[in-house]
Amino acid sequence: MSLFNIAPVTVDDYRRIAQRRLPKFLFDYIDGGANREEILARNCGDFSQLQLKQRVLRDVGSIDTATTLFGRSMAMPVALAPVGMAGLFRRRGETQAARAAERCGIPFATSTVGVCPVDEVAASVAEPIWFQLYMLRDRDFVLEMLERARNAGVDTLLFTVDLPVPGMRQRDFRNGMIGGGTAGKISKLAQILSSPRWIYDVGLRGKPHTFGNVASKVENPKDLDLYKSFIDGQFDPTVTWSDIAWLRQQWHGKLIIKGVMESDDALAAIDCGAEGIVVSNHGGRQLDGIASPIAKLPGVARAVNRQCSIMLDSGVRNGIDVVKALACGADAVLLGRPWVYAMAAGGEQGVVDLLEMINKEVEIAMALMGVNRIDEITGELLDSDLW
Template sequence: MTTITCVEDFRQLYKKRVPKMFYDYAESGSYTESTFRRNEADFQNVSIRQRVGIDITNIDTRTTMAGASARIPVAFAPVGMLGIQNAAGEIKVAKAARDFGVPFILSTMSICSMEQVKEATGEPFWFQLYVVKDRDFVRDLIHRAKAIGCSGLVVTMDLSMLGQRHKDVKNQLSIRPNLKNMLNIATKPRWAMEMAKTPYKSFGNVIGHAKNVDDLSSLLTWAVEMVDPSLDWDDIEWIRKEWGGPIILKGIMDVEDARIAADMGIDTMVVSNHGGRQLDGAASSISLLPQIADAVGERVELLLDSGVRTGADIFRARALGASGVLLGRAMVYELGAMGQPGIEKLLEILEKELRTTMGLAGKTSMAWITKDDVF
């Protein structure tokens, strides 16, 4: 195997190991993909101040994110269908996160159910909530998450309308593959054998729980019809009451929206454009982070996702106002390439990159990284 030194190495291996339709599902953005590309590229526009003559013998990368301890300022983002990228994918990522010491967020559209992940890991995690038209189902999800001890509720705000990813349409992406996709799967025997053996083949949070969703066929119809364009701030208040604790709002990309959320008493929000998968033409998350931090950063804890690939990117986000970052695609690359060992390797790489960046920037504690450290 080629020596793995960075996230890009994993991406190339991931592309070789999973069926094309699932690789394209992860590695794509909406329409022209301008925002998808901008997310990663704009990190390079943020330069880091190099400092010398400072004792950097002891570097501490530990921090907290939304009240959770983290060995490095990283959490694994909620990504749907991880269990299709790699058999039992959600459980594998959750175990790696638990063992390393960073938060894991389970998607509503996961293959493994929240109960299965909790049974496999024995540890609390954060649950990500999609707000669909069926509010009884939404209420059931919230109370199931409470019942198993989920320690955080992440509410996704930017999916009240679906952005089109051209690659998914051209691949005819489906959980029931067509002939073209079946032929491609035949070229990925390792993936196919693992998927054949795993007991986790369903959408465990939805099938058997949502009204009239009893199998994969009914799920497909439900998933399209349940997208709710009426989601508004009143719904967030209702969710807070049902949950009974702090929530994390994901998908904030505007200062005005950030102020509305802060005025409501929201504790944590994620500056995120959904990885460039929704509004094509939106700004990158990292370019808007400083504005949002200036507006509400003293009242609300900010996290950031979309485009994070290196330890230096984590440093940049921290300097510009985020207490930590969420990893989406980087997580998928490693999971699809190598399963749980890939996730473990990813965390080791990011920790090393972050420590190196901090040392060469003259910082030995996360608390000492500020906007003066970048330009």
């Protein structure tokens, strides 16, 4: 932002501020995608291809963005997606984001690989948070994590299925975020030293820098290389739908399968007893060269035919995108990078400001499309036959 730009307004504004505050390897870890990052661009680009209908003279004097998901009311059809290591982007980042979400009346999902453990995040707010789970080879440890989440009051589990192995994020190798040996360590140190505000906020005041939920499993939880070895050794690539059936027996709260892109996978999730799915390609961080979730959503929604709730993420950047996702068949969306940029830029208040902006954009879009309630946003309001 320059002297003449007073306040961040868009996700891009927050992104630029985040870029200035964070060490390069951390910014690129957030910002980057898989391989040539084609899908990263397509996730957002496909939203721009969609057009909505402007409707006039329909009495839009009682606009309400509230909705209900899994029996819980939300101020708008938006939740904060699970993001690993958020506590490295701002001091105790997961707790700041959870508080921001609560202030705005929406759910927050904390990651298996968050810096703050699930109980710390849950204790920072009054409403139950969501917990995101990756399947680890050590099933006893998975059960321990579920128990910990349950004891922390978590009622909704997001089980992520699109990471049997980590995607090839080239920026992470280039910057020495992963591997790089001694040269990588020196490079990371140089990047940290050129980020004084980050050193003060996260480096000095954000301790402990561990992976809260899995700290007992990582030899030195501060060492990113050992953390990478933990992921390589513990993330279970042999997981199949029968493991979801096992998980369903272990978890009696709401179960959401995150990372579904195809209709038959969505139906398999329903068969396993999931109450919801997230149509997602992990924000373009896993497989490059695939379709965007927004392009897949109408087909998946038709196949699901209201048998479970549908969320969408990957590429949502403003309130208009939220409305487009609802018109394509989603019940709600998740935001990933947008909240992380806003938090890195402005902490809890940054996330609140971003969410208020998105809420305002949804309200204005609803008024200009002639609807007062979220459930009035249907495919009728799409002016495209693109999908």
